Amino acid sequence: MSLRSFVTICASPRQHVGKTLLARMLIDFHLRSERTVAGFDLNERDAALNQFHPNHTTCSEIGEIQGQMALFDALVADNGVHKVVDLGHEAFERFFLVAQQIGLGEETRKRKVAAVILYVVSPDAASVEAYAALARLFPQLTLVPVHNEMLGSAQHRDKFQPHGDGSQLLHLPLLAPGLRRVIEQRPFSFVETSGPAAPDVPLDIHIELQRWMRKLFLEFRELELRVLMADLKSSIQPRHN
Amino acid sequence: MAKPTVILVGADKGGVGKTTVARTLLDYFTAHQVAIRAFDTEAPRGSLKRFHPDITEVVDVTQVGDQMKIFDTLANSAADVTVIDVRAGLLSSTLRSLNEIGFLDTAKKGQITFAVFHILGPSIASLDEIAETAEIIGDANYYLVKNFINNTTFFEWDPATYSSYFNRIKGAKDVTVAKLNEMACEQVEVAGVPFVSFVANKGANGEPANFSFVLRGYVRHWLGNVWSEYDQVKLMDLVGSKADDGAMQAAG
Numbered sequence: 001m002s003l004r005s006f007v008t009i010c011a012s013p014r015q016h017v018g019k020t021l022l023a024r025m026l027i028d029f030h031l032r033s034e035r036t037v038a039g040f041d042l043n044e045r046d047a048a049l050n051q052f053h054p055n056h057t058t059c060s061e062i063g064e065i066q067g068q069m070a071l072f073d074a075l076v077a078d079n080g081v082h083k084v085v086d087l088g089h090e091a092f093e094r095f096f097l098v099a100q101q102i103g104l105g106e107e108t109r110k111r112k113v114a115a116v117i118l119y120v121v122s123p124d125a126a127s128v129e130a131y132a133a134l135a136r137l138f139p140q141l142t143l144v145p146v147h148n149e150m151l152g153s154a155q156h157r158d159k160f161q162p163h164g165d166g167s168q169l170l171h172l173p174l175l176a177p178g179l180r181r182v183i184e185q186r187p188f189s190f191v192e193t194s195g196p197a198a199p200d201v202p203l204d205i206h207i208e209l210q211r212w213m214r215k216l217f218l219e220f221r222e223l224e225l226r227v228l229m230a231d232l233k234s235s236i237q238p239r240h241n
Numbered sequence: 242m243a244k245p246t247v248i249l250v251g252a253d254k255g256g257v258g259k260t261t262v263a264r265t266l267l268d269y270f271t272a273h274q275v276a277i278r279a280f281d282t283e284a285p286r287g288s289l290k291r292f293h294p295d296i297t298e299v300v301d302v303t304q305v306g307d308q309m310k311i312f313d314t315l316a317n318s319a320a321d322v323t324v325i326d327v328r329a330g331l332l333s334s335t336l337r338s339l340n341e342i343g344f345l346d347t348a349k350k351g352q353i354t355f356a357v358f359h360i361l362g363p364s365i366a367s368l369d370e371i372a373e374t375a376e377i378i379g380d381a382n383y384y385l386v387k388n389f390i391n392n393t394t395f396f397e398w399d400p401a402t403y404s405s406y407f408n409r410i411k412g413a414k415d416v417t418v419a420k421l422n423e424m425a426c427e428q429v430e431v432a433g434v435p436f437v438s439f440v441a442n443k444g445a446n447g448e449p450a451n452f453s454f455v456l457r458g459y460v461r462h463w464l465g466n467v468w469s470e471y472d473q474v475k476l477m478d479l480v481g482s483k484a485d486d487g488a489m490q491a492a493g
Contacts, residue, residue: 065424069455076454102458 003114003231006224007075011087011095012120013130018148018172019120020048021183023086025213026118027053028190029220036081040071042095043088051186062091068098076104078111096134105140114227116142118170121160122151128159135163142167142227149174165234166226173215176208183209245315246354246479251327251335253370254362258388260288262360262418263326265467267293268437270322272468275480278320280311282328282335289326291433294445296320302327302335312344315353321480332359333370336377348381354479356382358416375410382479383413389420414474419466425459428452436464 010023023039027049030037039057041049050057058074061067075083087095099105108115117138119131135143144167145160162168175183182205183190190213201209250263263279267289270277279297281289287299300307302325315323327335336357339345348355357378359371371385429439432452440461444450471477 065422065455065459069453072455072458073453098455101462102455103461104458107454107458 002112002235003228004078004112005080005082005114006227007083007085007108007113007115009085009087009095009115009117010120011085011092011117012122013089013092013126014120014122014124015089017120017122017151018146019088020052020086022118022120022146022148022172023049023084024052024188025190025216026084026220027056028213029217030082030084031056031189032191032217038074038081038083040074040083040085041088042071042086042091044090045088049086052188054187062094062098068102072098072102072104076107076111076113078113092130096137100137105138109140114142114231115140116144116223116227118144118146119160120146120148120172121156123156123159128156131160135161139164144168144170144223146170146172148172165230166223166228168223168226170219170223172219173212175212179205179208179212244352244354245318246322246356247312247315247348248322248324248356248358248479249327249332249335250324250358250360251329251332252360252362253330253332253373255329257329257360257362258390258418259329259360260292260326261390262358262386262388263289263324264292264436265418265464266324266358266471267296268435268464269468269471269476270324270480271435272437273477275322275477276320277322277324278318279324279326281326282331283326284328292435302331302338308338308342312339312342332357333373333377336374340377345377345379345381349379354382356384356479358384358386360386360388371410375413380411383410384416384474385413386416386418388418390418390426416470416474418470419463421463422456422459425456425463428456429460436460440464 008026010019010026012019020043027037027039037056039049039053040060041047041057042060042062043049044061047059050059060071062071075085105115117134119134121127121131131143131145134141142164143162145162147169149172160169182188182201190209248266250259250266252259260283267277267279277296279289279293280302281287281297281299282302283289284299284301287297290297290299298310300310302308302311311323311325336345344353345355347353355378357374359374361371375383429436432439432444432450434443434445434450438444438447439452440457442450442452442457
C-alpha cells in the first residue's frame with residue numbers, strides 16, 4: 001500500500017452547512033486512531049476550528065504568498081501527519097484557485113498523500129456549480145459529497161456524483177436534540193468525553209454522543225478503506241504500454 | 242539534419258528581462274528534446290551562464306574572435322539551436338555587425354534560420370527601437386516580447402501607436418510573458434538553476450532540493466503559460482525546417 005497519510009479538506013462555498021463540525025470530527029477521528037494530526041483553520045471571521053481544537057490547529061490565511069507557503073507546503077509534507085483543513089466559505093474560491101495553479105493534486109499524488117475533499121452539499125445553484133468545477137479541475141483528488149442530515153433529508157445525489165478514487169456519498173448523521181448545546185462548548189473534543197479529562201457531561205448525553213460519534217467514525221473509516229483499496233488496486237494492476 | 246537556428250534575445254535597454262526570456266527559451270527547447278547551446282554576452286561574468294552553465298559560453302559579441310566562435314561553428318555544432326543573450330544596449334549594434342559579416346544575407350537566403358526576440362520596455366523609446374531593429378533584420382522571424390515578469394506596466398503605450406509600429410514589420414509576432422510572483426522569481430534567482438529544475442525540485446547538479454512546493458507550483462504555472470505563448474507562435478517550426486542543399490555549405 002503506497003499512500004502514507006491523508007489530507008482532508010472540508011469545504012463548501014456556503015456557510016453554516018457543517019464544515020467545521022466535520023473538521024472537528026475528523027481531527028477527533030485521527031486522535032482516536034492514535035495518529036498525529038494537524039488542523040488548519042481557514043475561517044476568516046471566527047477561527048472556529050481553532051477554538052474547538054486549539055492544541056491541534058493552526059490558523060491559516062492564504063491572501064499572501066507567505067501564508068500560502070505555510071499552508072500548502074505543510075499539507076503536502078510527507079511526514080506521516082494527517083492534515084485536516086476547515087475551509088471557510090470566504091476562502092473557498094481563493095484556496096482552490098491557488099491549489100489548481102500550484103498543482104496540489106499532482107503533488108499529493110507524487111508524495112503518496114491521499115487528498116480528499118469532503119464537500120458538504122446544499123441545493124443552491126452556486127454549490128452545484130462549484131462541485132462540478134472541482135470535479136473538473138481536480139481529477140487527481142477524491143471528491144466526496146457529504147450529506148449533512150441536519151440540513152434536511154434531500155440528498156441531491158444526481159447533482160453531486162461521487163468523483164475520484166474511493167468516493168461515495170458520506171453521511172453526517174443527525175444530532176439528537178439537546179446535544180448541540182453540549183458540543184458547542186469551546187474547547188470541546190468528542191474523544192476526550194470518554195477519557196479521564198472528559199468534561200462534565202451527563203451520562204445520557206454522553207452515551208448519545210458516543211453513539212453519534214461511532215456512526216460518523218464508521219463513515220470516515222469506510223471512506224479511508226475505499227481510498228486505500230482503490231490505490232492498492234491501481235498499484236497492482238498490470239501496466240499496458 | 243535540421244538547418245541551424247540562431248535566436249537573438251535582446252533589447253536596447255537594461256532591466257527588461259532579456260536573460261529571463263532567454264532562460265525560458267532554453268528550457269522550452271530542452272523540453273522538446275532540441276539540442277541547444279547559448280552564448281551570454283554579459284562579459285566577463287555572464288548572467289545566463291549562472292543558470293545554464295553546461296551549455297552556455299560567455300562571449301564579447303563585439304570582438305571578431307568571439308563572433309567567429311559563434312557563427313563559424315553553426316554548421317559543425319551538435320546544437321540545432323543557438324540562443325544568444327545580447328547585452329543591454331547592444332541589440333542594434335549586434336544586428337549591424339551581423340549584417341556586415343553577411344550573416345543576415347545567409348539567413349535571407351534560407352540557409353540559416355534566424356530569429357530575433359526583441360524584449361520591449363514600457364517606454365515610447367522602446368517602440369522606436371522596433372522601427373530601428375526592423376530596418377536591419379528585414380525578413381527574419383521577429384518576435385516582439387512584452388515582458389510583465391518585473392510587473393512592468395506598459396503605461397506609456399497607446400494601443401494604436403503600438404499597432405502602427407507592430408504592423409510595420411512583416412510577419413512580426415507578439416509574445417507576452419506573464420508576471421511571476423516576486424518571491425517565486427527571487428527564489429529561482431537565488432537557487433541559480435533553470436526554471437525546469439526548480440519546478441522538479443532539483444539543485445544545480447540534479448541533486449534533490451528543498452524548494453517550496455507553493456513557489457515551485459507558481460513557477461510551473463507561469464512557465465506553462467510562457468510556453469503556451471511559444472506554442473502559439475509556433476516556435477518549434479523554427480527548428481522543424483530541414484536544411485536545403487546549400488545550407489551546410491553556407492553555414493560552414
